[in-house]
Amino acid sequence: MTNQASTIKLFNTAIIKILIYFIITNLAIGSVLYFFHIDGQQKGLFSAISEKTKTIGSSVENLIDKGMKSGIPLHEMKGMNEYLERKLQETKEVDYIIVTDISGNVLYQTTHAPSSLKSTLKQFALNLNPNQKEYPPFNVFSFYNIPIPIDTEEQGKEVKYGFLHLGVSTKAVQNSITDISFDIGVILFVSLIIGFEFLRFTFRNHVIVPIIDLTTSISEVIKGNLLFVFAIRVKNQSYACLDLINTLIKERAKKIYETLSTIKKIDKKNPFFDILQEYMLEVKLRIKTQIDGIPKISPFTPDVESIRIVIFLIMICEGIGTTVLPGYAAQFWSANSYFSKQFISASPVVVFMATVMFVVPFGPMLSSRFGFHKAINTSLIFYILGFLVTIALEKSLFMVLFTRFLNGIGFGIFYILIQNYVSTYSAPENRIKSYSIFSIAYGAAFITGIPIGGILVDNVGSFYTFLLCFIISIFAILYSNRYILDYKGFEQKATPSKLINPLYIRKMPGLAPTIIYLGFPARFLATALLPVFEPLFLESLGNSMSVIGRVMMVFGILMFCFAPASYKLIGLFKKPATSTFMCSLLLLASLLLQYLFPTIIGVSISIALLSIGLVVHTSAMMATLEQIATNSKEDDARNITISLYFTYERIAMVCGPFVSSLLIGYVGFQKTLLVLSAFLVLANILYYISNSKNHSTALQGD
Amino acid sequence: MRLSFRISYVMLIISICTISLLTVLMHFKYHNTRVTLINEKLNVVSAGIAYPINNSLLLGIKLENITELKSIIKKAKEFDKTIADIVVFGIEKDSIIPAFSTSEKKLTDTDKRQLLRQVRISKTKNWKGTFQGDIKFSGVTLKDVANQERAGIVIYYDLKQNNIDEADEINNLYKRLGMGLLLAACLNFMIGLINTRELSKILKSTELAISSVLSNPDSKIDLGKISDPGIRSQLRLMINKITDFSKYLNKADNITKQLQLNSEHKRDVK
Numbered sequence: 004m005t006n007q008a009s010t011i012k013l014f015n016t017a018i019i020k021i022l023i024y025f026i027i028t029n030l031a032i033g034s035v036l037y038f039f040h041i042d043g044q045q046k047g048l049f050s051a052i053s054e055k056t057k058t059i060g061s062s063v064e065n066l067i068d069k070g071m072k073s074g075i076p077l078h079e080m081k082g083m084n085e086y087l088e089r090k091l092q093e094t095k096e097v098d099y100i101i102v103t104d105i106s107g108n109v110l111y112q113t114t115h116a117p118s119s120l121k122s123t124l125k126q127f128a129l130n131l132n133p134n135q136k137e138y139p140p141f142n143v144f145s146f147y148n149i150p151i152p153i154d155t156e157e158q159g160k161e162v163k164y165g166f167l168h169l170g171v172s173t174k175a176v177q178n179s180i181t182d183i184s185f186d187i188g189v190i191l192f193v194s195l196i197i198g199f200e201f202l203r204f205t206f207r208n209h210v211i212v213p214i215i216d217l218t219t220s221i222s223e224v225i226k227g228n229l230l231f232v233f234a235i236r237v238k239n240q241s242y243a244c245l246d247l248i249n250t251l252i253k254e255r256a257k258k259i260y261e262t263l264s265t266i267k268k269i270d271k272k273n274p275f276f277d278i279l280q281e282y283m284l285e286v287k288l289r290i291k292t293q294i295d296g297i298p299k300i301s302p303f304t305p306d307v308e309s310i311r312i313v314i315f316l317i318m319i320c321e322g323i324g325t326t327v328l329p330g331y332a333a334q335f336w337s338a339n340s341y342f343s344k345q346f347i348s349a350s351p352v353v354v355f356m357a358t359v360m361f362v363v364p365f366g367p368m369l370s371s372r373f374g375f376h377k378a379i380n381t382s383l384i385f386y387i388l389g390f391l392v393t394i395a396l397e398k399s400l401f402m403v404l405f406t407r408f409l410n411g412i413g414f415g416i417f418y419i420l421i422q423n424y425v426s427t428y429s430a431p432e433n434r435i436k437s438y439s440i441f442s443i444a445y446g447a448a449f450i451t452g453i454p455i456g457g458i459l460v461d462n463v464g465s466f467y468t469f470l471l472c473f474i475i476s477i478f479a480i481l482y483s484n485r486y487i488l489d490y491k492g493f494e495q496k497a498t499p500s501k502l503i504n505p506l507y508i509r510k511m512p513g514l515a516p517t518i519i520y521l522g523f524p525a526r527f528l529a530t531a532l533l534p535v536f537e538p539l540f541l542e543s544l545g546n547s548m549s550v551i552g553r554v555m556m557v558f559g560i561l562m563f564c565f566a567p568a569s570y571k572l573i574g575l576f577k578k579p580a581t582s583t584f585m586c587s588l589l590l591l592a593s594l595l596l597q598y599l600f601p602t603i604i605g606v607s608i609s610i611a612l613l614s615i616g617l618v619v620h621t622s623a624m625m626a627t628l629e630q631i632a633t634n635s636k637e638d639d640a641r642n643i644t645i646s647l648y649f650t651y652e653r654i655a656m657v658c659g660p661f662v663s664s665l666l667i668g669y670v671g672f673q674k675t676l677l678v679l680s681a682f683l684v685l686a687n688i689l690y691y692i693s694n695s696k697n698h699s700t701a702l703q704g705d
Numbered sequence: 706m707r708l709s710f711r712i713s714y715v716m717l718i719i720s721i722c723t724i725s726l727l728t729v730l731m732h733f734k735y736h737n738t739r740v741t742l743i744n745e746k747l748n749v750v751s752a753g754i755a756y757p758i759n760n761s762l763l764l765g766i767k768l769e770n771i772t773e774l775k776s777i778i779k780k781a782k783e784f785d786k787t788i789a790d791i792v793v794f795g796i797e798k799d800s801i802i803p804a805f806s807t808s809e810k811k812l813t814d815t816d817k818r819q820l821l822r823q824v825r826i827s828k829t830k831n832w833k834g835t836f837q838g839d840i841k842f843s844g845v846t847l848k849d850v851a852n853q854e855r856a857g858i859v860i861y862y863d864l865k866q867n868n869i870d871e872a873d874e875i876n877n878l879y880k881r882l883g884m885g886l887l888l889a890a891c892l893n894f895m896i897g898l899i900n901t902r903e904l905s906k907i908l909k910s911t912e913l914a915i916s917s918v919l920s921n922p923d924s925k926i927d928l929g930k931i932s933d934p935g936i937r938s939q940l941r942l943m944i945n946k947i948t949d950f951s952k953y954l955n956k957a958d959n960i961t962k963q964l965q966l967n968s969e970h971k972r973d974v975k
Contacts, residue, residue, distance in 0.1 A: 014904060279961070
């Protein structure tokens with residue numbers, strides 16, 4: 004390991020240590036706050052449930068009161084058991100309703116009331132104080148029993164005739180607490196991820212990058228290179244050292260220049276001149292200076308990783324949008340509408356994806372003309388404009404679609420330019436690592452954005468949620484303006500994105516079945532399920548936005564975990580195409596699981612399978628394309644295969660939400676799953692047939 | 706500012722933001738849970754009011770002819786002090802027609818449009834929303850035998866009356882936040898300081914070493930204080946190189962001087 008690498012490692016290790024401590028400390032503090040809060044919630048929740056139960060009790064008591072005022076004695080009311088049963092069905096928390104007389108004898112009760120309660124209720128009646136006004140709830144077996152007196156006014160006096168007992172299972176409170184605990188746990192997790200990302204970003208820019216600059220500068224001096232001084236990015240302790248080295252370089256370069264100038268003035272006829280000239284040649288070989296002796300300012304070396312924070316912020320906005328937009332668009336649906344409600348819900352996603360598909364080719368054109376800095380900033384301005392339109396103008400479906408159109412223009416250009424930016428400024432050996440920035444930032448933002456969207460829209464409404472997206476994207480553009488720069492002279496030889504006729508797919512053997520039967524269906528399913536089907540399906544199961552956000556978060560977490568291991572997983576099979584095929588089967592399993600178990604747990608497991616399937620599928624697909632390109636005789640085959648795959652991927656991403664929303668509207672959720680499964684099975688069979696055909700053709704050829 | 710202080714301040718700020726974000730989101734969650742429970746409670750109230758309306762809809766009796774409805778909604782409002790207003794309305798030809806209300810206040814066209822939208826978009830018969838500021842509403846849609854929406858009940862309630870945000874748990878939450886923030890700030894500042902002390906020392910010693918080279922290139926510089934072998938070795942190499950530069954320069958200076966002297970001597974002899 005070089006000295007420079009060991010120093011950077013030392014600083015990196017310290018920073019990683021600090022980041023781990025940050026997570027542990029804040030997790031500990033957050034957990035303490037969490038447990039205190041859960042405890043407080045538990046107490047408050049019980050009183051709120053009691054309040055609700057009392058309301059139910061009061062409506063029953065009202066009816067009994069009416070009956071008694073009409074002269075019907077409490078023990079002779081007909082149909083009371085059926086009435087209580089009906090009341091019980093209206094509320095999920097109440098487990099039983101029992102009516103007793105003043106001595107505690109059970110008169111009426113719901114079917115599931117535990118018979119063992121009878122003696123307890125008698126005991127309760129015996130212990131009553133005649134002057135008692137308040138009747139606090141008491142614990143009996145696994146229930147909170149809430150007693151409500153049945154009394155009527157007789158000659159200005161309240162006379163008690165009996166009691167109404169409502170039982171709330173302790174499990175009901177516990178279930179609510181578990182639900183709240185999950186949500187708060189997610190909040191804690193999300194807060195830590197956001198904190199971690201910002202801390203990591205700050206440390207990288209204020210510690211690691213300056214140390215790289217400092218050690219590089221020292222290395223240059225060691226090599227005798229006095230041609231450049233390093234530009235100071237920020238004022239801090241590391242740059243103070245760099246500043247001193249810059250002074251040193253300038254001073255030495257000046258002295259050398261002066262000495263050389265003096266030598267030039269010496270008479271060439273002097274017998275010692277040759278010795279001196281020879282000596283100075285040696286000096287020149289060891290020390291490099293500018294002709295005028297003044298070192299130039301070296302441009303910043305590319306720091307590709309700083310874009311991670313911009314991607315993270317934009318993806319948070321997208322994560323929030325994924326949760327909020329279907330429900331937001333649905334409010335503009337009316338029964339007279341020509342389209343189904345699901346189609347209206349999915350329409351923002353369809354418009355967004357379609358816009359992205361059409362604008363992507365313009366990204367490289369913009370960057371080649373104006374540079375990355377200006378092009379990316381412009382794309383982000385379009386993205387921000389989208390949110391501005393949502394918060395500033397009147398609510399209507401047209402406005403939502405227009406917003407997503409503007410978001411789509413911005414996002415499409417941003418997305419392709421960020422990819423090009425990484426490939427332009429990363430050394431080929433670091434390119435895969437740099438691309439992993441996308442997966443990590445995308446996964447982290449998906450994990451954080453979706454639950455935040457769910458919690459916010461449930462609590463503060465869509466206006467403030469979009470306002471938050473607007474503010475986050477303002478931060479994104481500020482960071483982009485500061486950190487996404489054009490590093491002239493540092494461009495690496497990269498493969499630029501090309502516009503290729505989609506029909507070209509037929510010219511390369513094996514490419515058409517791979518892309519059409521394996522690549523296209525996977526992307527189609529990803530966009531058909533994730534932004535459209537799953538949120539709508541979960542909502543139809545009666546889940547709140549917070550729960551939907553939590554379930555969707557599973558996708559991000561698994562993507563985050565499996566992305567680094569995906570290359571190892573595809574190595575389990577001999578051929579990459581086999582792993583792609585296996586991933587398709589995993590996606591099929593995910594669809595069928597959801598069909599067979601349409602519950603929140605079924606959907607969660609299905610999303611988990613979908614996430615693993617898609618992550619591994621992406622890597623396997625890339626490896627398959629690489630293999631096809633290697634076997635092809637075409638020039639620039641690798642670039643052509645990748646560009647063609649991206650073209651079909653984008654078409655699939657538009658078709659997915661469009662088709663799934665139409666299907667849900669016309670055939671319902673369950674049948675949509677069946678149709679999508681059938682589509683995937685058909686695609687897999689076609690791939691299998693075409694693959695075996697290709698294989699036999701190849702054998703015949705051999 | 707020294708590196709360790711800078712890092713510690715950043716850690717302090719980010720940990721404060723993280724814990725504050727956590728608390729604010731917890732507050733939201735608490736608020737939401739309570740509002741859901743209030744809505745569920747009001748759904749029960751609505752169900753009580755809906756009972757006679759449902760019967761009348763089945764029998765084809767017009768809403769305004771259900772005489773006992775006025776007293777039913779009045780009683781319901783008296784029972785629950787958090788209820789601001791109860792309105793029973795009919796739905797005819799995609800428009801809302803108020804029938805009974807516990808207050809004199811009339812629904813505006815905007816209110817009617819909002820109610821109609823709630824009726825239309827709600828998947829279940831119950832719906833909820835925000836009316837103005839702290840006033841929220843909870844409602845129910847009633848259908849006739851042909852499954853057509855014919856009537857509805859909306860209960861407006863004041864969140865302030867429910868003391869949601871002034872509840873003990875919220876006060877406690879923010880008290881705990883104060884403690885949490887103090888703890889997070891102190892701990893993270895300490896972590897920052899302790900873990901970067903060494904890095905800061907390395908940078909300080911490096912700065913001193915380079916300053917010494919600048920002020921007196923020939924002096925012996927003590928690099929022993931720099932604990933990182935990487936930087937120490939790099940600096941040693943750099944100082945050697947600088948000393949080399951000086952040697953070369955001095956040698957060149959000496960030869961030049963000798964040459965100049967030689968030229969002057971020749972001129973004098975001539």
